[in-house]
Amino acid sequence: MFNETLQKYSFLKDLGIEEVNSGACSGVDTWLPTEGRDLLESISPIDGSVIAKVALATSEDYENVIKAAQEEFQTWQMIPAPKRGLIIRDFGDELRKYKDALGQLITLEMGKIVAEGKGEVQEAIDISDFAVGLSRQLYGLTMKSERVKHRMFEQYHPLGVVGIITSFNFPVAVWSWNSMIAAVTGDTMVWKPSSQTPLCAIAVQKIANRVMKRHGLKSVFTLVIGRGSEVGEKLLNDRRVPLISATGSTRMGVRVAEVVGKRLGRTILELGGNNAIILMEDANLDLAIRAILFGAVGTAGQRCTTTRRIIVQRSILKEVEERLIKAYKQVTIGDPLDPHTVMGPVVSQQAIKDMLDAINALPPQGGKLIHGGERVNRKGFYITPAIAEAPGNIQMVCTETFAPLLYIIPFDTIDEAIELHNGVPQGLSSAIFTDSVKYSERFLSTIGSDCGIANVNIGTSGAEIGGAFGGHKDTGNGGVEAGSDAWKQYMKRQTSTINWSDELPLAQGIKFGE
Numbered sequence: 230m231f232n233e234t235l236q237k238y239s240f241l242k243d244l245g246i247e248e249v250n251s252g253a254c255s256g257v258d259t260w261l262p263t264e265g266r267d268l269l270e271s272i273s274p275i276d277g278s279v280i281a282k283v284a285l286a287t288s289e290d291y292e293n294v295i296k297a298a299q300e301e302f303q304t305w306q307m308i309p310a311p312k313r314g315l316i317i318r319d320f321g322d323e324l325r326k327y328k329d330a331l332g333q334l335i336t337l338e339m340g341k342i343v344a345e346g347k348g349e350v351q352e353a354i355d356i357s358d359f360a361v362g363l364s365r366q367l368y369g370l371t372m373k374s375e376r377v378k379h380r381m382f383e384q385y386h387p388l389g390v391v392g393i394i395t396s397f398n399f400p401v402a403v404w405s406w407n408s409m410i411a412a413v414t415g416d417t418m419v420w421k422p423s424s425q426t427p428l429c430a431i432a433v434q435k436i437a438n439r440v441m442k443r444h445g446l447k448s449v450f451t452l453v454i455g456r457g458s459e460v461g462e463k464l465l466n467d468r469r470v471p472l473i474s475a476t477g478s479t480r481m482g483v484r485v486a487e488v489v490g491k492r493l494g495r496t497i498l499e500l501g502g503n504n505a506i507i508l509m510e511d512a513n514l515d516l517a518i519r520a521i522l523f524g525a526v527g528t529a530g531q532r533c534t535t536t537r538r539i540i541v542q543r544s545i546l547k548e549v550e551e552r553l554i555k556a557y558k559q560v561t562i563g564d565p566l567d568p569h570t571v572m573g574p575v576v577s578q579q580a581i582k583d584m585l586d587a588i589n590a591l592p593p594q595g596g597k598l599i600h601g602g603e604r605v606n607r608k609g610f611y612i613t614p615a616i617a618e619a620p621g622n623i624q625m626v627c628t629e630t631f632a633p634l635l636y637i638i639p640f641d642t643i644d645e646a647i648e649l650h651n652g653v654p655q656g657l658s659s660a661i662f663t664d665s666v667k668y669s670e671r672f673l674s675t676i677g678s679d680c681g682i683a684n685v686n687i688g689t690s691g692a693e694i695g696g697a698f699g700g701h702k703d704t705g706n707g708g709v710e711a712g713s714d715a716w717k718q719y720m721k722r723q724t725s726t727i728n729w730s731d732e733l734p735l736a737q738g739i740k741f742g743e
């Protein structure tokens with residue numbers, strides 16, 4: 230059976246995927262045993278078939294992994310940051326070689342169309358390039374001391390072992406946003422990926438292993454695939470892990486914050502979004518309709534930045550609905566490995582159920598389905614993308630349904646639009662389409678969007694890696710990943726004062742025992 234799978238998807242062989250794979254890697258040559266472990270099946274949403282199996286890590290495996298990462302930290306932190314950057318440059322080059330294969334594996338295991346699968350690997354390559362440059366720019370400040378012949382400055386040191394918990398929808402990119410930055414800052418790391426996309430993690434770990442081995446390194450990147458309730462909880466409770474960066478649902482983030490907070494550990498939480506676009510009547514609708522289509526239907530509505538709400542000025546409501554329905558009718562749904570497909574499956578049967586439940590809950594709340602939301606009659610987990618009208622922020626509109634379900638909400642004034650926009654619990658990505666400077670500046674001002682990302686005349690999804698990425702409110706704790714100065718979260722700050730005088734003056738002019 231697995232031989233057939235290998236014949237059909239030859240990229241699996243290139244990436245080193247086997248019929249039964251170890252789910253724990255503590256070093257470049259040490260994949261932990263598979264015997265006696267429970268097996269996890271990796272299921273393709275394309276047709277519901279089993280691709281391969283993964284031996285779930287036990288508590289003992291976890292212990293081996295964490296010890297190896299801790300030990301490696303002693304070596305890694307002493308390598309000068311620019312030299313760490315050169316090693317990451319090699320990793321980026323190795324990823325380039327596997328871009329096609331890895332992009333296809335993402336598609337096979339998670340269901341996004343192959344252009345987006347390869348785009349995700351490109352994002353990992355981009356952040357590794359960013360990290361190489363960053364490795365020479367881990368700047369601290371110098372300050373003027375108030376004391377004579379004293380020098381004052383701050384510097385940043387690596388934190389130690391970083392725990393990276395990732396969601397299924399970006400099985401490679403989310404890890405790379407964290408790991409590439411953490412690596413150049415001098416941290417080692419333990420990755421706990423989603424149980425829905427274990428093969429992507431195994432393939433990436435194998436690519437990283439090859440590169441690290443060439444440089445005589447062992448356990449900068451390690452991997453542990455296990456149950457959230459067992460291995461995940463161990464990671465959260467582990468005092469040897471000073472930072473947990475967790476991406477996933479708000480429910481998971483609350484648990485991470487609670488457990489890690491209790492031991493005063495650090496967290497970066499990237500959680501659920503509920504992203505909206507405000508459409509003013511002066512908007513360029515040709516641009517807006519394309520942005521909404523990509524934002525709402527791309528990745529089958531399973532991006533954290535997916536456009537879930539459009540808030541439309543009433544005078545253009547009818548036209549927007551008609552144009553959107555026309556655009557939705559042209560979306561080709563099918564095998565995401567086929568380059569002509571625009572929308573592939575959602576990740577699981579459960580995701581279809583969640584979407585249908587949300588649609589059914591609309592009428593009693595005053596909402597109405599106006600397009601789509603039908604199961605597609607083929608093997609795998611396919612559903613047509615849906616558009617619904619909502620009178621305002623009804624309960625379903627305030628909930629993140631992780632599927633291609635778009636709500637249209639009318640408004641009359643900009644004040645009303647911004648109130649609707651901010652009136653949901655989440656705060657990740659947002660956009661306004663307008664040609665008015667007044668409206669766009671208002672949207673970006675302190676009395677505008679309350680999200681971590683706010684765009685003008687581009688949609689909510691498709692962030693570039695150079696900017697800091699993160700959200701507010703239920704989307705997380707304001708922690709950011711990727712670009713800008715996100716690196717500071719992976720390091721500890723130290724302020725130092727050096728006295729080169731022959732006196733011991735105290736700050737604030739205090740005289741003590743003189």
Ligand code: NAD
Pocket residue numbers: 394395396397398399403421422423424456457458460461462465476477478479481482484498499500501502532533534629631657699700704
């Ligand atoms: P999920 O919360 O089900 O799982 C995310 C990860 O958390 C998985 O690896 C899972 O095993 C792990 N996990 C769950 N419980 C845990 C525990 N107790 N201890 C340790 N680990 C635990 O999310 P998902 O379905 O994989 O992803 C979809 C969600 O992720 C959506 O809500 C989406 O908006 C969000 N997301 C957010 C961002 C962002 O940057 N804000 C990016 C991508 C996805």
